[in-house]
Amino acid sequence: MARKPLKVRLLSRPSRVAMWGGLALGLGFFVLFGIIPALANIVVSLTDYSGLAGSSTSFTGLSNFTTLLTTQRPGFLSSLVDSLYFVVGVTLVQNGIGLALAHRLQGSSRSAAFLRVMAFLPIVLGVTVVGIVWLLLFDPQSGPVQAILSTVGVHSSFFGSGNLAMPLVIIVQVWQNLGFTMVVFIGGLKAIPPEIFEAGRLDGVTPWRRFRFLTWPLMAPVVTVNVTFAVIGSLTTYNLIYILTDGQFGTNTLGILAFNTAFGNSADLGLGAAMSVVLLILAIVVALPLVAFLQHRERRLLA
């Protein structure tokens, strides 16, 4: 702090103007398209704004929120169940497979490097391409999965099936983001000093015990990152669901419901905003204890 005024004074007056100008421009964008809309969400949630030209808008207080909690919108409560299913499924599968992949692909061999790149490719391809690829694979009329199942006489509508849609959506969501989880886990594995394993090997420790009592505890910080990202990410995301099922067939999570309430046929921006406010509150309510727990776990395991 003491050297701060000294440093700015080194700048000439025009340079100082340029610095403030650039900073103001950048922060202006951030405030205008980041902070203001985030706060405006709360304001919109207190209105009956429809977004349709010519319709009037009035403040309705908390009525959007009472609408959600009473049975007038039965979709809301069941969307919480769908969200829970989605979040738990994605978090467990993504971190489980991500950890296994990281363990297998952490090496420096050519094949490991190639497979790492392949695992990262879905992130680059994006939700639209990935979504359509999986819709094509599981196409109930002419897709290859149906063709294989037909040989044993099984037929399914896959993404159009009330039982299968959610597991499939979870699989695609995980497949899409596995590369990131894996890379973060590899970062955690690489951060463990190799001497620790050398000591373990001399003692004749089995691979499982080495993982259970050395690797796993020492990876606690990256577990925190990956679990938090998976929970918050899957709770708030809806772009892949928009492509795959648009919230039908038991995949109506709160995120896609809020989006469709605002921009679907009902065009109820106020109610949609109320849902996204609930979603944000939910994310904070879940994130704070989760991060606190995981950081406590880090301290306990690394102590």
Add this chain to the structure above:
Amino acid sequence: MSTSGFELRNPRRAWRISTGILIGLLFVIPIAYVLMISFEQPGHFVAHPLVPPASPTVSNFGAAWSQGDLGPEVLNTILYSVVAAAISVVLSLMIAYPVARKLIRSATTIYRIFVIGVCIPLPVIPLFIEAQDLHLYNSQIGYILLHVEPGLPLGVILLTAFVMSVPEELDEAAWLDGCGYLKYLFRIVAPLAWPSIVIAFLYSLLAVWNDIIGPVVFLSDPTLFPVTRGVYNFYGANVSAYTILAAAVVIVSLPVVALFIASQRQLLRASVVASR
């Protein structure tokens, strides 16, 4: 691993090879299948969906290109993503530098707000209202301006970390020589920070390129659609034109895949940095 017990070597090798193949199948098969079918004759595909094309054809690509009107959409996407990502990176640097050097009060607070910003989902509903009020709705310039902000948090974090690694003596020397601020920032700091700038640019670019919610919310004129919404609509309208859809998916993926192959090292490393 290779120094471990001699008698363990063969089973371990078999295990590594089989798991490697399994992982390869998990990620390669979905993409390879769609790639294969994009060269397939529709008639042969319907009869033998699991068999490689008997007589491969490129006609699906032509059909997808013209029926899906992909040309103008690809150009729109390139325009939106390159310009928005470029503005985003320039603004990130102009925020990151004074923040990293603590040239302003509350630099730490500003930095923290950007860290929180990485985790918060985009408030689409108020942005839609804002876009209409500011006349950014259904316009190319508006679409670009609306896509600058999402790239800022990661850009600011990456570039702040970079500027902190540049010795402060360099600033002082340049300033005492009378080098102007912007000239210093873009002629001296930016070239040094090039790897971080490339990563921030690529992540912004991919976010805009792959966005599907933005084109649904902020655009209504089909001639302004980027390729994500174009190919999504094309899918909805032609669910049964399987081979042409596969070709459309391949065409749309080619630019990002090429970009990815050129930059995969940096991208993979960056996600480790970003996770800290």
